[in-house]
Amino acid sequence: MRDVAIIGVGLSKFGERWDSGIKELMAEAGLMALEDANISSNEIEMIFGGTMASGRFMGQEHVAALMSDQLGLNNIPAVRIENACASGGSALRLGYIAVSSGIHDIVVVGGVEKMTDVTASEATTALGGAGDQEWELFQGITFPGLYAMMAKRHMYEYGTTEEMLASVAVKNHANAVKNKYAQFHKNLTIEEVMKSKVVSDPLKLLDCSPISDGAAAVVLAPLERARKYNDTPIKILASSQARDTLRLAERDTLTGIKATSIAAEKAYRQAKITPKDVSIAEVHDCFTIAEIMAMEDLGFYKKGKAGKAIMDGETALGSKLSVNTSGGLKGCGHPVGATGVKQAVEVVWQLRGEAGDRQVNGANIGLTHNVGGSGATSVVHVYKRAD
């Protein structure tokens, strides 16, 4: 297996993109990534495109082929990867495997979702397809409901408070204010989050990531060839993915996501690091409780300790471990298929020292954590600037 590096990254503005359809979003991010990699399109050998529910959102399947068309890349294989909200992370992992194994040299991994062309109710139903349709959605439970149950249990077992949940949103919005690609540029207070409308008790509107449009792309190459394209290649130290049951009811625990613990353990082993070595992490905060669980499942905090730590500012921008510097799903937005790839883009910018106002000084090792559904899929990647 060869070492793999990210040699180019691109991102569209996230948000309610009434000006753009799925094609324009893909072109915005994809062409930026190709330009960033100083690469001509005829060097690209394959496209892995992550999208969750383009069929429900826009009637469009065969999305990787469309992505490839938009970037002018004909005749090369393109595949769409779908794993609910972990579609982008899973696409990145398959792209990594393709390059690492030597099957391909240069591949593009893209992620995209155009979610605002349907009503909020239609979007919620489409997103429900990330769980078990028959056993969960048909019984009346939506995704806020699934995560609310996890939050309730976490509060019951560990004394996690609604204020701790709210502090995740406050931190991530503060980071998003410094990110021009973010959907929201508005600081929040704990009081504002606490007073926002209840969606599914204890989760309020401002505990939930938004409905978003957006796209992201990265270009991968074998590390030994990376400097031909780019002076600051970012090496992928580890790529791992694990699963738990799709149905929440069948899990061993509601207070954590076992797929994340398993994927993280494998990733740390592959990267030969411990959680203490990570200086920046983009974690999957689809709901505020999800970030608290992620911090525990990834081994950054003991079970039940992350909520208070986040409220105490231990993971704020510029800390020893800065979490969701992009603004996370909550502040930057969550176009579901794009999210896993966007996380990699943010880590690359941080490790290159190109994150502008939100640059974490001395960022050395980065981690991304992308969850599908209520935790049936979890994908973890670890990155470091190549020596």
Place this chain on the structure above:
Amino acid sequence: MRDVAIIGVGLSKFGERWDSGIKELMAEAGLMALEDANISSNEIEMIFGGTMASGRFMGQEHVAALMSDQLGLNNIPAVRIENACASGGSALRLGYIAVSSGIHDIVVVGGVEKMTDVTASEATTALGGAGDQEWELFQGITFPGLYAMMAKRHMYEYGTTEEMLASVAVKNHANAVKNKYAQFHKNLTIEEVMKSKVVSDPLKLLDCSPISDGAAAVVLAPLERARKYNDTPIKILASSQARDTLRLAERDTLTGIKATSIAAEKAYRQAKITPKDVSIAEVHDCFTIAEIMAMEDLGFYKKGKAGKAIMDGETALGSKLSVNTSGGLKGCGHPVGATGVKQAVEVVWQLRGEAGDRQVNGANIGLTHNVGGSGATSVVHVYKRAD
């Protein structure tokens, strides 16, 4: 790169499966494949699941995770692969890469589609997502329309007749009669096809593959370990995929599918064979014209010559080159995400000598050909019984 073998295959009955949902179909095919491979589920390392439009057909995304749940395979990575009607073929290719590269030893490749829970009109719209939604479907053209244009042009340039088209359906239904898994067990005559209702001139109802439910699965292993599980491993000699533009209007030609020519050329080179060496082929006959074009694009016949050859019976069951012995998409049914995997299952049965009434004696080298959309994606695999 290691040699890869298929060590187990499974198939559900194809058809209007009112008795079964997507989960039951996946279990039917998946458990049969595991049993056929004499393998215990804890040896499986990853699942690649092909599905085209489960979101539109049933509101269910995250399908590979569901597949994995149904087979009792927790904690291992699962990804859904979507490439329209080539989802199954693309999933097989990624499974092949995973094993060939040494990343994984044993993987399951599944394909499934449950299409009959929506109206025919909803299904046609969902399938339209295989093309360019904005430039094709929104303008009023459905998939029969796209293939009808190809048929018209093929007739104009090469003198292909409606009777030649009809003879594809007649041949494939004759094969399906001998396949207990097939959707249709009814012989057709050319007259019956010719008299069936026009769907999109010159294509009539009986020129079109049906709306189907079904699932298929194969188990892959490194060839060197294959005999541990199975006495008759089938070696994958080649796996290749190519693309053309998603939009029919932008193609170089309407009388063939360039993605198929490119994928086939690469596959023959990898397998070190010529088209003459192939004794059985499962080709993508979503419409009768598609089989005629496939026979030409795959190099079995010169351009414009396949229609007459098929009508003359040159590719009937038991010929030197027997095509669509399963009944093809037309006779066996076309649950879109399952089709590419089902083609591999049929070839494995033929090469093992287990195809029962439809066994082709001396079947030596098999080929499968799976197309996405109107030809934006084409996937070709070549197989041989391991020595």
